Amino acid sequence: MRRKILIPYLMAGLGHFMLARAVAHHLREMRPDWEVQLMETADELNDERMRHAFIDLWRAVLAMPRFLQHGLFALERLFPGAARALNRRTLRTAVPKAAEFLALDPPDLILSAHWACSHLFSMARGDRTPPLYYVYGELDEAYSVAECGADVYFVLSQKVGDDLARMGVPAAAIRHIPVVVDPAIVRNGTPRDVLRRGLGIPPENLVVVLSMGGEGVGRTLPFVEAFAREAGGATLIVLTGRNKELLDRIRRRVTGPSVIPLGFQEDLSGIVASADVLAGKAGTGFAMMAMATGIPLIVTHLGAPNEAGNMRHIVENGHGWYCPRPRMFLRRVAELAREHARGEAGNAPRFPRQRNGAEDIAAAVVEALE
Numbered sequence: 001m002r003r004k005i006l007i008p009y010l011m012a013g014l015g016h017f018m019l020a021r022a023v024a025h026h027l028r029e030m031r032p033d034w035e036v037q038l039m040e041t042a043d044e045l046n047d048e049r050m051r052h053a054f055i056d057l058w059r060a061v062l063a064m065p066r067f068l069q070h071g072l073f074a075l076e077r078l079f080p081g082a083a084r085a086l087n088r089r090t091l092r093t094a095v096p097k098a099a100e101f102l103a104l105d106p107p108d109l110i111l112s113a114h115w116a117c118s119h120l121f122s123m124a125r126g127d128r129t130p131p132l133y134y135v136y137g138e139l140d141e142a143y144s145v146a147e148c149g150a151d152v153y154f155v156l157s158q159k160v161g162d163d164l165a166r167m168g169v170p171a172a173a174i175r176h177i178p179v180v181v182d183p184a185i186v187r188n189g190t191p192r193d194v195l196r197r198g199l200g201i202p203p204e205n206l207v208v209v210l211s212m213g214g215e216g217v218g219r220t221l222p223f224v225e226a227f228a229r230e231a232g233g234a235t236l237i238v239l240t241g242r243n244k245e246l247l248d249r250i251r252r253r254v255t256g257p258s259v260i261p262l263g264f265q266e267d268l269s270g271i272v273a274s275a276d277v278l279a280g281k282a283g284t285g286f287a288m289m290a291m292a293t294g295i296p297l298i299v300t301h302l303g304a305p306n307e308a309g310n311m312r313h314i315v316e317n318g319h320g321w322y323c324p325r326p327r328m329f330l331r332r333v334a335e336l337a338r339e340h341a342r343g344e345a346g347n348a349p350r351f352p353r354q355r356n357g358a359e360d361i362a363a364a365v366v367e368a369l370e
Contacts (some may be wrong), residue, residue, distance in 0.1 A: 005034060018173060132151050153174050208227075210238045237356075238277070279299075280299075298322075
């Protein structure tokens with residue numbers, strides 16, 4: 001029987017899109033006859049209020065000084081009811097559009113990859129059909145807005161599940177899954193030496209991939225310049241995301257073969273397959289990619305206060321280190337480069353690749369509809 005699955009997300013960074021695409025991949029593998037529709041919700045509904053509140057404003061938050069970021073997140077914790085009410089008010093123009101969208105071609109199940117999309121469709125679906133599932137993409141803590149009217153919540157850690165339970169989500173509605181990673185990012189059939197040669201990397205070098213997220217935010221140049229001056233036996237690939245200004249500044253100010261600056265990359269699989277170490281902002285998508293591949297992660301930046309939980313999860317579970325200053329970053333790279341040169345695994349916290357949680361989510365959807 002043909003089924004339609006709607007997977008709404010918002011392009012607030014790349015993490016939510018990657019969650020959506022990962023589950024869609026496995027659903028299409030399991031049921032190729034089903035229709036799986038990815039939906040960038042603000043664009044599809046052409047809702048300026050939603051776009052401004054959850055995409056433009058989020059980018060503005062990422063650019064704020066840290067004390068302002070922490071102040072905003074503290075308000076959410078102090079007044080959770082007010083945060084949820086504000087969220088519903090913000091969505092008031094989008095709800096009738098979403099209801100009309102659902103009426104025109106009703107899906108059999110909605111699987112949201114962003115909490116605002118879950119709030120929206122929980123209000124728009126009316127009589128509580130179709131079922132609404134939600135993938136909560138944080139590793140270490142939950143915020144009040146995550147209690148968003150879904151029938152099933154997929155969570156990535158016990159702490160997140162406990163937080164949701166304290167907010168009133170029934171235990172039967174909380175399902176624990178492993179990390180979720182888009183297979184297109186972590187699978188590459190090209191031999192590793194060929195990939196490195198294509199990037200101009202000496203075969204003996206340690207390869208560090210520094211990512212500043214989809215928007216390329218964070219104090220990046222001091223890390224890159226310090227690496228270019230002092231790191232030996234290592235190559236740094238810098239991913240600046242959509243931040244063309246940062247890309248141009250690095251190209252102007254950093255010269256030499258040890259640093260390879262790159263802009264936004266649609267396909268990261270070859271770069272990830274070339275890496276010995278990942279580094280950069282502790283976004284959930286990037287953190288989960290490190291955990292899924294077993295490549296250690298050096299967290300250099302926290303893009304927003306919610307990423308502090310991701311960093312704690314990475315460090316406390318042995319998947320990497322927190323090095324927020326260039327000197328700390330260089331010391332860790334130097335240690336790993338020495339181990340790499342000796343052909344030793346050293347203390348790098350490599351683990352076998354974990355099962356992909358996207359498979360578990362897809363299997364749960366299939367089971368619910370058959």
